[in-house]
Amino acid sequence: MCRLFAITSELPCSPMTAITALDVMKEGHDGSGVGLFMTDLAGPWEEFKGAPILSGIFTNKGLKQLDHYMMELGFTTKYKLSIKLPKAPPPGVPKRDVYLIRAYDYPESWEGLSQEEVNHRLMMIRLQLRQMGLDTGDMVVFSFWPDVIMIKEIGDPMTVAEYLGLDRKELRARVIMAQGRQNTNYAINLYACHPFFIQGIATMTNGENTAFVPIREFLESRGFPGYIGYQSDSEVFTHILHYMYYKLGFGIEMYKHLITPLQDRDLECHPNGSFLRHIKHTCRRLTIDGPNCVIGVLPDKTMFMVQDRKKLRPGVVGGKPGMWAFSSEICGLDAAIPDRDKSKDFQPMYLDTAVVGSDRKEVKIWRQTEPLPLQL
Known part of the structure; x- marks a missing residue:
C-alpha cells in the first residue's frame, strides 16, 4: 500500500x-x-498568482529544447527556482541535470482570450512538452498551471527531500x-x-x-x-x-x-x-x-x-x-x-x-x- x-x-x-x-x-x-x-x-510565487508555472525534470539538452519551444510560443520567464544539487545523488535516487520550477508571462497574442481557452491552451502545451519528453527522454513535465508546483522523484521521500533541499523559504x-x-x-x-x-x-x-x-x-x-x-x-x-x-x-x-x-x-x-x-x-x-x-x-x-x-x-x-x-x-x-x-x-x-x-x-x-x- x-x-x-x-x-x-x-x-x-x-x-x-x-x-x-x-x-x-x-x-x-x-x-x-x-x-x-x-x-x-506563498513566498515569491504569490507575486505571480495568475502566471503559469512549469514543473518538471530536464536534461541540459531538454532544457534547451524547452527554452526554444516556449520562446517560439511567446512565453517569457518571470521567475524561476534553481535547485543546486550535490554532484552525486544518494543511493536509490537517479542523477538528474535540472529540476525546474519556472513562472512565465503569457504571450501578448493571448490577450483577450476567454479563461476556458487559456485553460485549454495551457493543458495542450503541457501535453506537447510531455510528448516531446517521451520522444527524446530529455524532459518529464508534471504541470503547467498557475499557482501549482509539482515535484516527483524515485527514492525514499525523506532522502529525496533532503537531497533537493525542499525545506527552503521559496517553497x-x-x-x-x-x-x-x-x-x-x-x-x-x-x-x-x-x-x-x-x-x-x-x-x-x-x-x-x-x-x-x-x-x-x-x-x-x-x-x-x-x-x-x-x-x-x-x-x-x-x-x-x-x-x-x-x-x-x-x-x-x-x-x-x-x-x-x-x-x-x-x-x-x-x-x-x-x-x-x-x-x-x-x-x-x-x-x-x-x-x-x-x-x-x-x-x-x-x-x-x-x-x-x-x-x-x-x-x-x-x-x-x-x-x-x-x-x-x-x-x-x-x-x-x-x-x-x-x-x-x-x-x-x-x-x-x-x-x-x-x-x-x-x-x-x-x-x-x-x-x-x-x-x-
Whole structure:
C-alpha cells in the first residue's frame, strides 16, 4: 500500500511537513518514490498568482529544447527556482541535470482570450512538452498551471527531500499533497507517481482500481485531449473528478455518486433518487472497484477524502480551525498537528465525503444518503 498525506492551512507550510508525516508512516510505503503537489503558494510565487508555472525534470539538452519551444510560443520567464544539487545523488535516487520550477508571462497574442481557452491552451502545451519528453527522454513535465508546483522523484521521500533541499523559504504553500509510493509495477515511471493533476484538479489514491479498463475507455471516448497517459490505474480518479467538475458542472457531493453509486434499493428512498438513477445509468462505466482511499483538491482549494464501498484502505481527517490534515494513518496527523483535539478525528466510511473548504474553518461530512445541494 502507498501512504498519503495532505494539509490545508491558513499559514503557509513547508513541504517537509508532509514529508515528515510520510516518514512516520514509512512502514506503509517502500521508498520507491515520492510525489508532491502544492498550490495556494506563498513566498515569491504569490507575486505571480495568475502566471503559469512549469514543473518538471530536464536534461541540459531538454532544457534547451524547452527554452526554444516556449520562446517560439511567446512565453517569457518571470521567475524561476534553481535547485543546486550535490554532484552525486544518494543511493536509490537517479542523477538528474535540472529540476525546474519556472513562472512565465503569457504571450501578448493571448490577450483577450476567454479563461476556458487559456485553460485549454495551457493543458495542450503541457501535453506537447510531455510528448516531446517521451520522444527524446530529455524532459518529464508534471504541470503547467498557475499557482501549482509539482515535484516527483524515485527514492525514499525523506532522502529525496533532503537531497533537493525542499525545506527552503521559496517553497511554501497553504495546500500540500504528498504520496509515499509503494511500487506495484515492474518499472518505476514518474508519470505513475501520485498525485495526478489536470487543469487545477489533483488527486492521489491508496489502493487499486480493478475497473480501470472500462473507466479509461469511457474517458478516452469523451474526445477530451487531456484524458491520456494512464501509467497508473489511479490516474482515472483525477480525470473522473475533472469530468464531473468541468464537463457535468457538479460539485464535490456528486463525486461519490459517480464512482460508488448507491444500490437501487437505496435510490428508491433517496430524495434525488430519480436523478441519481439517471446519472448511475449514463455514467455506469465510471464506477470503481477498489479498495481505494482518495484524497483530492479542487480549483477553489477545497480538499476532500472519500473511500470506496470496500473501505479497506486507511484514512483519517483531523486538525483545528485554520489547519486540517488528511492522512493514511493517525501517526501522520500526530506528526503534523500534534496539538489538535484528537477526539474529533474522523475516519470516513464508504458513504462519506469529508470536505475542508478554502476557509479552513471546519471539516464537513456529507453522506450519499443526504439530499443533493443542487438545483435539479
